[in-house]
Amino acid sequence: MSLAQKLMGGHGGHTDPSGATDDAGGLIVRPRLYEGCAGLCFLGRRKSTYDRIVAAAKIGPGDRVLDIGCGTGYLTRRAALATGPTGRVVGVDPSEPVIAYARRESPQWCEFHVTGGDQVDEPDGAFDAAVSSLALHHIPPADRAIVLREMFRLVRPGGRLVIADFRPPRNRLAGHLVGGMTGHAMQHNPIEELPGWIAEAGFTVTGRADLRPMMSYVAADRP
């Protein structure tokens, strides 16, 4: 059983025709284990990595921010530090256990809702910025365009989008090792396709960068 399957309580994910199980569609249900693993995997760089996502989304005091697939709320809390208490930071995730954890750990101006990224109960243009980290590869491929269009609806004109996801190792052997630990979807993460999908949703892509040790992000503006 891969680490990804353990984080999802030994279920979740899809089985493709080859019999390989991936974690697309899987929900994280073990928040403490997830936090412990994330701390180790980022090699001491988790805070600085997530703060770069917050900076790329140009999040500042008073901003209204949406975090899709927020999990335990780590990025939500980094964003909330940047908005301060005059801001509003909303995290959504379909997994009840991670949302319960995020609610316990986060400041008052963070709100959390148990829902998928395809249907967020907020009005059009409700947010200055939308962010997402390590979540897109969990969303089944057929739903990714729907989630990106929902983010487009929710960000105000002139607002920002930053999506960060896992960057599989370029070295083939390292890729197989990481895939064995984490699961099929992370081994085959289509990060290269992300700028095209974001543009198709209506955003203007403004930049992309690697976040060491193992993520990339794409930044965009809503025209």
Ligand SMILES: C[S@@+](CC[C@H](N)C(=O)[O-])C[C@H]1O[C@@H](n2cnc3c(N)ncnc32)[C@H](O)[C@@H]1O
């Ligand atoms: C690897 S975790 C990342 C959590 C957090 N964003 C972080 O950076 O630590 C991926 C999250 O995506 C969530 N997820 C799965 N399907 C989703 C969907 N359709 N919409 C939104 N989030 C989803 C999972 O429940 C899980 O909490």
